[in-house]
Amino acid sequence: MSTSTSTSRADILGNIRRSLHVTGTERPRVSVVAERLAQSPQGPIPARGQLDHEAQVELFKQEAERIFASVVDVASVQDVPAEVARFLREANLPATLRMGSDPRLAAMPWTDTALALTQGRSDGDDLNAISHAFAGIAETGTLALVSGADNPTTLNFLPDNHIVVIAAKDITGDLESVWARLRTFQGKGEMPRTVNLITGPSRSGDIEQTMLLGAHGPRRLHIVIVRD
Amino acid sequence: MTLHPTSPQFKDNAHGALRDPNLQKALGFVRRGFTTRRAAAVARLPEMEELRDAARDLKNHVLANLDLYLERYEAKVIASGGHVHWARTSEEACAIVLEICKARGAKSVTKGKSMISEEIGLNDALEKAGLEAVETDLGEYIIQLRGEHPSHIIAPAGHVTREQVEADFRRVHTDLPSERVLTDPASLLAEARGILREKFLAADVGVTGANFLVAETGTSIIVTNEGNGDLTQILPKVHVVLASIEKIVPTLDDTATLLRVLARSATGQDMSVYTTLSTGPRRAGDVDGPEEYHVVLLDNGRSAMLGTEFEEMLRCIRCGACMNHCPVYDAVGGHAYGWVYPGPMGSVLTPSLIGVDQSGHLPNASTFCGRCESVCPVRIPLPKLMRHWREREFERHLSPATVRGGLSVWAFFARRPMLYRLATGVAMRVLGLAGKAKGHFTKLPLAGGWTDYRDMPAPQGQTFQSQWRARGRA
Incomplete structure (x- = not known):
């Protein structure tokens, strides 16, 4: 921070405190804020996603399909490559696929298919990519993806067709459950560099409110739920 | 800039x-x-x-x-x-x-x-x-x-x-x-x-x-x-x-x-x-x-809004629902508002950020229908805040002379109930008679802002107050 912005910082905080008639050191205010940050109380959580796990997986599928994702269940991780190959073939897409270094994806039997795999981030030349989701949210059919070499963020946005694998056990009812899982993995108050909450394929309504898919991000979002 | x-x-x-x-x-x-x-x-x-x-x-x-x-x-x-x-x-x-x-x-x-x-x-x-x-x-x-x-x-x-x-x-x-x-x-x-x-x-x-x-x-x-x-x-x-x-x-x-x-x-x-x-x-x-x-x-003026009657505007999460549901925005679009933020939220925020002397028309460009407040996700009382700006504009003598003049004429009569009843009673009878044939006016002196775009229905000869009293007796 340069000197000029540190003067601005002091001025802005000073103005806020003058307007609020506070000093910033009042014990009750400081403790209310510290408490809220430490306890992160939850707001109202819609009943829609508060179901048993099997029903949450069903709701996740319904909601994701409602916002134009395609969703398929497979019994085990062994079945994923065949499902991906089928999806690409039936959509008349080339049999290519880019992925990060996620060990869960790497362990799948890709050699059983004719897919040409490449690894790493996208530079914009890839038509198809596959990622492994961190979690799913039944309430809105949303996927949560976390950045890293395992699942590079560029794969979520540059390719035309994005395939996302999610373990059924990682599907939760609501956003709050995803925050709880992130805190378990990262520690309270810590975050991965990027968390992408993705709800359907890219879209735009900027021309005469006509809803069009594939604005800048993927035109197709295909979700593969692994049941085992 | x-x-x-x-x-x-x-x-x-x-x-x-x-x-x-x-x-x-x-x-x-x-x-x-x-x-x-x-x-x-x-x-x-x-x-x-x-x-x-x-x-x-x-x-x-x-x-x-x-x-x-x-x-x-x-x-x-x-x-x-x-x-x-x-x-x-x-x-x-x-x-x-x-x-x-x-x-x-x-x-x-x-x-x-x-x-x-x-x-x-x-x-x-x-x-x-x-x-x-x-x-x-x-x-x-x-x-x-x-x-x-x-x-x-x-x-x-x-x-x-x-x-x-x-x-x-x-x-x-x-x-x-x-x-x-x-x-x-x-x-x-x-x-x-x-x-x-x-x-x-x-x-x-x-x-x-x-x-x-x-x-x-x-x-x-x-x-x-x-x-x-x-x-x-x-x-x-x-x-x-x-x-x-x-x-x-x-x-x-x-x-x-x-x-x-x-x-x-x-x-x-x-x-x-x-x-x-x-x-x-x-x-x-x-x-x-x-x-x-x-x-x-x-910051750009926001810290100064805290602790004032406009603080509630800082709850805004920029969803645009107020403008989507606003009859004024719907009629004239966003550019007419003349700065970055249009619609009801803009009519409250713009005077706070660039001054009511520059943007006094905006809080006046409202029918106070209340649809904006009824859809606001953080329940900002937008009509109330626009009213506060009108009050400030009036206090600072920024309202046009015709508005101030009209209000002081109205205030003169409003403080004298006998005179008010007499004057409005006469006015209604005159307008009622004049408009009897057509049932409406296509032109009225001092009311061109209204009659240029729509007809003014003719009064039926009595004031609200006299009708109210008549009903009370019945």
């Missing part, structure tokens, strides 16, 4: 807008699209009213403790390897962004949609410094080509028809074959996607706004549908986040509450397609993402 306001010419702007056939056609799409979709989304969520209460209370809590949450947020950004810059004014904010660009020798800047960028006039500042600034949101890209400013906070090109977009693309994209077909929105989108893809990949710096800044984790959040904001922030070496100070939210759980009301109120989606949480720059082992992460915190 900031966009020069034309708010003082609101009346002329509005007359022009009412006579613009393209604008009137485009406004029809906004009206039908947003309002029906919001209603459908709200109908699907029984907890919506409870969430709106929670969102209001949460934002009030933030505003009462804004200093403390800002300090905590700053500390967390720094701990995650990011930089925080504080800007009192638009000029300071632009200078900070230019300095960041200069330090990296940047030539091109891609931009996600940001109203703060509009407020500080960043594109002009970048271009003056010799940098290429490219808007990447489809609507923002269209209006950048047209040399215009957004007419709506979430649908920046809401005033443009597809035929106009086609004409702009043909005018600017001269490298493409002239015989190409561009008649439907899909072909226009495909063309913009292709052109902007190259810009994304070539940019040195990416600038986005922020819907929320999370104090718990030092995270900035953008909410978009197109994915342009994400391509803007993950591809260049530097990501700059522009945000005003009231965007702070305490925790991730609080963010969930606001996310549940934001997209529903804005576009009628349960969730926007991309909600992206960014915390600091590229980490060890990452293969993509920005090497530098900067946040510019802008």
Whole structure:
């Protein structure tokens, strides 16, 4: 921070405190804020996603399909490559696929298919990519993806067709459950560099409110739920 | 540097807008699209009213403790390897962004949609410094080509028809074959996607706004549908986040509450397609993402709104529902308001940020129908706040002489009930007789503002007060 912005910082905080008639050191205010940050109380959580796990997986599928994702269940991780190959073939897409270094994806039997795999981030030349989701949210059919070499963020946005694998056990009812899982993995108050909450394929309504898919991000979002 | 306001010419702007056939056609799409979709989304969520209460209370809590949450947020950004810059004014904010660009020798800047960028006039500042600034949101890209400013906070090109977009693309994209077909929105989108893809990949710096800044984790959040904001922030070496100070939210759980009301109120989606949480720059082992992460915190008059009757305006989460449901916005569109923020929220915020002397027409351009307040996700009493501005305008003798004169004539009679009853009784009888034949007036002295556009129904000869008394006796 340069000197000029540190003067601005002091001025802005000073103005806020003058307007609020506070000093910033009042014990009750400081403790209310510290408490809220430490306890992160939850707001109202819609009943829609508060179901048993099997029903949450069903709701996740319904909601994701409602916002134009395609969703398929497979019994085990062994079945994923065949499902991906089928999806690409039936959509008349080339049999290519880019992925990060996620060990869960790497362990799948890709050699059983004719897919040409490449690894790493996208530079914009890839038509198809596959990622492994961190979690799913039944309430809105949303996927949560976390950045890293395992699942590079560029794969979520540059390719035309994005395939996302999610373990059924990682599907939760609501956003709050995803925050709880992130805190378990990262520690309270810590975050991965990027968390992408993705709800359907890219879209735009900027021309005469006509809803069009594939604005800048993927035109197709295909979700593969692994049941085992 | 900031966009020069034309708010003082609101009346002329509005007359022009009412006579613009393209604008009137485009406004029809906004009206039908947003309002029906919001209603459908709200109908699907029984907890919506409870969430709106929670969102209001949460934002009030933030505003009462804004200093403390800002300090905590700053500390967390720094701990995650990011930089925080504080800007009192638009000029300071632009200078900070230019300095960041200069330090990296940047030539091109891609931009996600940001109203703060509009407020500080960043594109002009970048271009003056010799940098290429490219808007990447489809609507923002269209209006950048047209040399215009957004007419709506979430649908920046809401005033443009597809035929106009086609004409702009043909005018600017001269490298493409002239015989190409561009008649439907899909072909226009495909063309913009292709052109902007190259810009994304070539940019040195990416600038986005922020819907929320999370104090718990030092995270900035953008909410978009197109994915342009994400391509803007993950591809260049530097990501700059522009945000005003009231965007702070305490925790991730609080963010969930606001996310549940934001997209529903804005576009009628349960969730926007991309909600992206960014915390600091590229980490060890990452293969993509920005090497530098900067946040510019802008005040620009907001700290002075705290503790005043306009503090509630700082709860605004920029969903646009108030303008989508406003009969005045629906009639004249966003440009008539003459500055960055249109519609009811703009009519309250603009006088706070640029002065009521510049924008006194805006809080007067309201029917006080109350639809804006009835759909606001954080329950801002927009009509009440517009009324406060009218009061301030009157106190500061900024109202036009005819309005002040008219009010003092009315006040003279209102303080003398006998005289008031006599005068209104005579006036009603005279008007009743004069208008008896036609039942309405097509012209009235001193009321041309009314009768130029619609007929004035003729009174039926009695005042409300005399009818009331007559009924009381019966």
